Amino acid sequence: MILITDGGSTKCDWILLDTSGEVILKTRTLGLNPAVLSEIELTERITSNKDLSPLFEKVAVVDFYGAGCGTKTPVLLLKNTLQNIFINAKVSVNEDTVAAVYAATTQPGIVCILGTGSNSCYFDGKEIHNSIESLGYMLMDEASGNYFGKRLIRDYYYKKMPEELALDFEKRYELDSDEIKTNLYKKSNPNMYLASFAEFIFTSEEVNGYFYKLISEGILKFIEYRILCFKEAQSVPIHFIGSIAHFSEEIIRDCMKPYHLELGNIIRRPIDGLIEYYKTHKL
Numbered sequence: 001m002i003l004i005t006d007g008g009s010t011k012c013d014w015i016l017l018d019t020s021g022e023v024i025l026k027t028r029t030l031g032l033n034p035a036v037l038s039e040i041e042l043t044e045r046i047t048s049n050k051d052l053s054p055l056f057e058k059v060a061v062v063d064f065y066g067a068g069c070g071t072k073t074p075v076l077l078l079k080n081t082l083q084n085i086f087i088n089a090k091v092s093v094n095e096d097t098v099a100a101v102y103a104a105t106t107q108p109g110i111v112c113i114l115g116t117g118s119n120s121c122y123f124d125g126k127e128i129h130n131s132i133e134s135l136g137y138m139l140m141d142e143a144s145g146n147y148f149g150k151r152l153i154r155d156y157y158y159k160k161m162p163e164e165l166a167l168d169f170e171k172r173y174e175l176d177s178d179e180i181k182t183n184l185y186k187k188s189n190p191n192m193y194l195a196s197f198a199e200f201i202f203t204s205e206e207v208n209g210y211f212y213k214l215i216s217e218g219i220l221k222f223i224e225y226r227i228l229c230f231k232e233a234q235s236v237p238i239h240f241i242g243s244i245a246h247f248s249e250e251i252i253r254d255c256m257k258p259y260h261l262e263l264g265n266i267i268r269r270p271i272d273g274l275i276e277y278y279k280t281h282k283l
Contacts, residue, residue: 233259
């Protein structure tokens, strides 16, 4: 049996396949980003899932694709954690862009992730190429959930948010400064905490073009830093993976037009495409 995992910072989808590619189990845990979580936290999030616990000694392969898996140290941390839990499995840990490519295309293209965090890569039809190493939510992650969450909090405190939206924002979130600073500087998963505010954008009515402007600014930064860095950008489709991309499709189209970029597939959840890839190429 093969256990494949598509892991973000917020949530993690687990799929168990038999040797013929049939789905035996689907389950979900909290996010497993090894760049922001300790080994203890990673272990607790996996072992607390009752669906997974019967598999700890049974699965032969664990293939993990996730956020925070772009550099050696967090990859090694997560790989060791998984190996200690799934004791008889062959474990591999790959960056989330690999799963995004498998889900989005088999042809050359640029594949972008806009979820809790953000990332991009170029797929030449055979190999994946990363132009820029990601430094995570504090310095990069343009147009991601945590990027927009940060913008919303800043705009609220700087009084740049339209008044009626600010009143609604106050009702829906705990905005006490001590509470915000505790979550950002003393608790785990500050990136997930910030991203939780981004839901406000997609569940509120537009006021004075505020959300359009907010999202557009983020998408334009992402295009500048994470798409145009590839020389192939204007000759191949640009695919997007993730919930932020799913809800922002029309704004993405508008932002791409001045650069003459071709919009490819937009996929909210890559796990289904990943299953099909395994059936075709891995089993």
